[in-house]
Amino acid sequence: MRAGPSQEEIRRHNLGALLRHVHLGGPTSRAELTSRMGLNRSTIMALTADLTAAGLVREELPRETGRAGRPSLVVRPESARVYVFALDVGVDRLVAARVGLGGTIIDRREAVRRRGPFSLEEVVGPLAAFARQMHRKTRPDTVCVGVAAAFSGGVDRGDGVVRFGPNMGSVDVPFGEEMARRLGLGLPVAVGNDANLAALAEHTRGVGVGCRDLVYLHGDVGVGGGVIVNGTLLGGHQGFGGEVGHMVVNPKGRSCGCGSLGCLEAEVGERALLEAAGRFDGSGALVGRDAVRAVVDAADRGDIVAQAALSRVGDWLGLGVANLANIFNPEMVVFGGMLREVYLGSAAQVRSRLATDALPPVREHLRLRTSALGDDATLVGAAELAFAQVLADPLEVLARAGS
Amino acid sequence: MTPVLELRGIDKSFGPVQVLHDVSFSVYPGEVTALVGDNGAGKSTLVKCVGGIHPIDSGDYLFDGKPVQVHSPREAAALGIEIVYQDLALCDNLDIVQNMFLGREHKRGLVLDEDTMEEMAAKTLESLSVRTVKSIRQHVSSLSGGQRQTVAIAKAVLWNSKVVILDEPTAALGVAQTAQVLELVRRLADQGLAVVLISHNMNDVFAVSDRIAALYLGRMAAQVKTSEVTHAQVVELITSGRSGDLGLTNGVPA
Ligand SMILES: Nc1ncnc2c1ncn2[C@@H]1O[C@H](COP(=O)(O)OP(=O)(O)OP(=O)(O)O)[C@@H](O)[C@H]1O
Ligand SMILES: [Mg+2]
Ligand SMILES: [Zn+2]
Numbered sequence: 001m002r003a004g005p006s007q008e009e010i011r012r013h014n015l016g017a018l019l020r021h022v023h024l025g026g027p028t029s030r031a032e033l034t035s036r037m038g039l040n041r042s043t044i045m046a047l048t049a050d051l052t053a054a055g056l057v058r059e060e061l062p063r064e065t066g067r068a069g070r071p072s073l074v075v076r077p078e079s080a081r082v083y084v085f086a087l088d089v090g091v092d093r094l095v096a097a098r099v100g101l102g103g104t105i106i107d108r109r110e111a112v113r114r115r116g117p118f119s120l121e122e123v124v125g126p127l128a129a130f131a132r133q134m135h136r137k138t139r140p141d142t143v144c145v146g147v148a149a150a151f152s153g154g155v156d157r158g159d160g161v162v163r164f165g166p167n168m169g170s171v172d173v174p175f176g177e178e179m180a181r182r183l184g185l186g187l188p189v190a191v192g193n194d195a196n197l198a199a200l201a202e203h204t205r206g207v208g209v210g211c212r213d214l215v216y217l218h219g220d221v222g223v224g225g226g227v228i229v230n231g232t233l234l235g236g237h238q239g240f241g242g243e244v245g246h247m248v249v250n251p252k253g254r255s256c257g258c259g260s261l262g263c264l265e266a267e268v269g270e271r272a273l274l275e276a277a278g279r280f281d282g283s284g285a286l287v288g289r290d291a292v293r294a295v296v297d298a299a300d301r302g303d304i305v306a307q308a309a310l311s312r313v314g315d316w317l318g319l320g321v322a323n324l325a326n327i328f329n330p331e332m333v334v335f336g337g338m339l340r341e342v343y344l345g346s347a348a349q350v351r352s353r354l355a356t357d358a359l360p361p362v363r364e365h366l367r368l369r370t371s372a373l374g375d376d377a378t379l380v381g382a383a384e385l386a387f388a389q390v391l392a393d394p395l396e397v398l399a400r401a402g403s
Numbered sequence: 404m405t406p407v408l409e410l411r412g413i414d415k416s417f418g419p420v421q422v423l424h425d426v427s428f429s430v431y432p433g434e435v436t437a438l439v440g441d442n443g444a445g446k447s448t449l450v451k452c453v454g455g456i457h458p459i460d461s462g463d464y465l466f467d468g469k470p471v472q473v474h475s476p477r478e479a480a481a482l483g484i485e486i487v488y489q490d491l492a493l494c495d496n497l498d499i500v501q502n503m504f505l506g507r508e509h510k511r512g513l514v515l516d517e518d519t520m521e522e523m524a525a526k527t528l529e530s531l532s533v534r535t536v537k538s539i540r541q542h543v544s545s546l547s548g549g550q551r552q553t554v555a556i557a558k559a560v561l562w563n564s565k566v567v568i569l570d571e572p573t574a575a576l577g578v579a580q581t582a583q584v585l586e587l588v589r590r591l592a593d594q595g596l597a598v599v600l601i602s603h604n605m606n607d608v609f610a611v612s613d614r615i616a617a618l619y620l621g622r623m624a625a626q627v628k629t630s631e632v633t634h635a636q637v638v639e640l641i642t643s644g645r646s647g648d649l650g651l652t653n654g655v656p657a
Contacts, residue, residue: 347610
């Protein structure tokens with residue numbers, strides 16, 4: 001039999017919990033922390049003192065009170081001092097950002113990635129250069145406490161290797177390891193599937209805050225997803241869970257990059273929409289978010305081919321969402337990436353499908369929402385992954401980073 | 404759930420022409436209610452009755468479950484009803500802050516200084532995640548259609564309105580601006596307000612609404628939950644007043 005948690009374990013847990021509160025909630029008064037964390041005042045005071053001594057938070061007077069009387073001190077994260085590097089590897093873009101504790105994007109660099117055969121060097125090189133540039137601009141008293149990347153591909157939870165990425169053309173890429181080596185910060189690089197991380201980002205900082213059961217759908221070239229069940233991301237046995245884009249909705253349908261037929265991605269992804277709209281020229285000249293937006297725009301202006309394309313795609317999307325709703329009974333489904341535009345431009349079809357194909361009690365309380373973080377969802381998700389360590393064990397991670 | 408705003412059996416005529424016949428309409432907090440219907444069905448007239456611009460001939464007007472009399476826009480505003488009319492009423496020669504405080508400067512005997520007004524306006528826009536406006540001291544004449552809608556909606560939030568009614572806010576907008584206005588509409592309802600959205604665009608209606616109320620030739624054909632109907636059914640309600648079990652039978656709602 002295992003003994004209960006030690007005093008030290010409890011303290012570590014509470015330090016992390018308090019830091020998480022101000023990281024996600026912003027400046028918070030001690031009184032509020034006391035009531036939200038269900039701890040007594042002296043414990044909160046001791047925890048705050050420890051985190052302050054470590055340079056993770058700072059206590060100060062609030063900017064304005066609006067109320068008479070003695071203002072209570074607020075605990076705020078040391079956003080300018082403690083930071084992470086967040087990386088985003090998408091099919092069309094590479095992004096690196098320096099993100100302060102509390103979630104503020106302090107600095108960011110972005111490059112266009114050309115579609116074509118995958119080369120590890122062509123991804124790692126620019127991102128490492130971006131990180132170095134941003135690192136050089138930091139003050140000497142700043143400290144980097146983590147690095148993480150969102151990758152458009154399936155990431156093995158065991159070793160962090162990207163096992164598949166049909167739209168990137170990548171197979172078995174040891175991205176995290178190579179990235180860490182090139183950064184040379186002495187920190188490991190955590191890697192997550194981009195849509196999974198975006199799901200977590202919407203759950204912690206976006207439209208899904210306070211929502212325990214959520215399905216996030218991410219449209220890039222393909223369709224990715226993240227399923228959050230009772231507040232936890234569903235990873236599956238190896239971490240490949242939530243690949244909703246490869247749910248087969250049309251067995252005799254279009255061929256998918258994964259080798260199957262009629263996957264949701266094959267029916268509603270960028271290529272399906274552009275082809276149906278007669279706007280896929282194969283040269284790759286007009287692809288990506290702008291091309292998708294152009295279809296929605298044309299439909300709005302009365303182009304009947306574009307309208308029919310959106311309506312067709314919306315129908316398949318609705319079928320996919322109905323299946324997901326029936327299986328997971330989520331409180332909310334979030335449309336992110338280019339699926340934001342697709343949903344807004346085809347909501348009549350999507351919801352008609354739900355009305356006919358989703359179980360009545362399941363669809364009645366289902367809320368359909370667009371991403372609040374927009375194009376930054378994957379990047380914000382990477383930042384949160386990078387902060388995970390310091391939020392789990394603040395003092396230990398800071399001591400290691402500072403040494 | 405009790406509706407925050409409820410109309411029962413509203414009749415409205417302009418001279419010899421009866422425009423609204425026995426119309427009932429309920430609006431709930433935290434929800435977006437889409438009000439749909441063909442051109443001339445009576446949507447704007449209904450909204451102007453709610454807003455105290457047109458007196459109603461007969462019927463009941465309830466707010467928070469209690470019968471009220473609304474004879475002027477001022478009385479509607481006092482209840483917490485803010486309406487953004489189809490012919491949008493912002494003053495072009497004033498800036499954003501001035502517009503948001505227009506007609507409210509001396510509410511409750513409160514005289515606000517410029518700095519406070521500016522801060523309140525900025526905070527409201529920020530709370531709605533409105534980031535496209537460059538300066539809140541910009542003249543309204545220099546804003547895009549979407550930004551003008553945004554300012555009008557923000558005004559409603561600033562004054563703690565309970566009900567916000569938007570008459571075709573996206574009609575004149577491009578796709579990107581429409582998306583922003585729709586998301587703003589949704590956010591308002593998610594913050595607990597009751598929102599009424601009038602639109603002819605069925606994708607807009609289905610994208611953000613919780614309920615759909617369909618007017619047909621001045622009669623309320625049906626008020627349904629959006630999760631229970633298909634696009635085809637709503638189109639039928641709009642064009643013929645009925646669809647299967649839903650809608651009017653001999654001019655009377657099912
Ligand atoms: N002030 C008025 N005097 C006389 N008739 C009016 C007046 N206002 C509206 N009407 C008539 O009432 C009917 C309903 O008009 P209303 O503007 O309410 O329609 P609507 O549903 O808003 O249409 P739209 O979709 O075109 O905006 C129309 O036949 C219109 O001509
Ligand atoms: Mg009208
Ligand atoms: Zn597939």
